[in-house]
Amino acid sequence: MDTPTRQPAPRMIQVGKVHGAFGVRGEVKLESFTEPRSAIFRYQPWTLRDARGVERACEGARGRETPKGVVATVPGIEDRDAAEAARGLEVWVPREALPPPKPGEYYWVDLEGLRVRNVEGVDFGVVSYLFDTGANDVLVAQGDRERMIPFVVPDYIHSVDFDAGVVTVDWDPEF
Template sequence: MLKPPSPADSVVIGVIGRAFGVKGWSWITTYTRPADGITQYRQWFVRSPADGGDAGKWYRVTKFAAQSQGVVAKLEGIDDRTQAEALTGAEILVPTDALPKVAEGEYYWRDLTGCRVQHVSGQDFGVVQELLETGANDVLVVGGEGQRERLIPFIPDDVLVSINIDQRLIVVDWDPDF
């Protein structure tokens, strides 16, 4: 029997949406990029809001199907609409070691969140609170207690001078007044 993953060793890759049909299928809101990347994970830890976020259960994904509105999935042991509806809103987690390895200079958002951000002059801008996906490039939302929020474009070799995940430090060349 698989143990529940710890928060430090897992990542939320999506949320189970409303039921699809009467045979236990569910719509899936995926956080993976590309969206169909979620189909490479066949074991999900499903954490329901009804469980208070602390409990959950492992499910084997038996089938995926692409629909015009997105992806639907069938979980082993979920065989009717009522069972599928009970999972609506549940988070889908996988162990971090199941994620594909990233190439040099590429990062998972989860690895950037919480990194300290400094200007090339040494001025502290705060920590990465979250990232935003935009059409042109991703954006770091940086701030912290007593610091104003800054939106810094994620543009390597231009705005981003260096990223050291081990030291949890990102150095940027970004106007401190912006």
């Protein structure tokens, strides 16, 4: 008898978050992490995740950009009360739903878990996460301690080698 093989769960990436009701017809204010912001509607179906981690599938969301941000109509959210109850829901999609990044650009989720070494070969651990400061992105390497390295190419980030699983940085190990 053949043993069924379990397919690994797809790697998910958060592309947005619901911030509350917009109007009285069940539309929601949506923070989009995509560029442009309206591109969030290209990547469906969505997985909506609440603060407890409970998820539900959502397909057919549509919306528009307004001067106050992205406004969405989401199946299953039919009135203002339901839209307010949706506040805080995160919008996730499989990583595979996103287009390949342009040369020299990276999805943060693709960098997470890569080894970080400086140009002298000192191992800083792995990419834990990245965040945006407004001025530039910052790579957080977690190893013997946490290091925050500006994601500025080529000043501090020399190379990203996905085949080797390594980000090479020009960063003082003592800093």
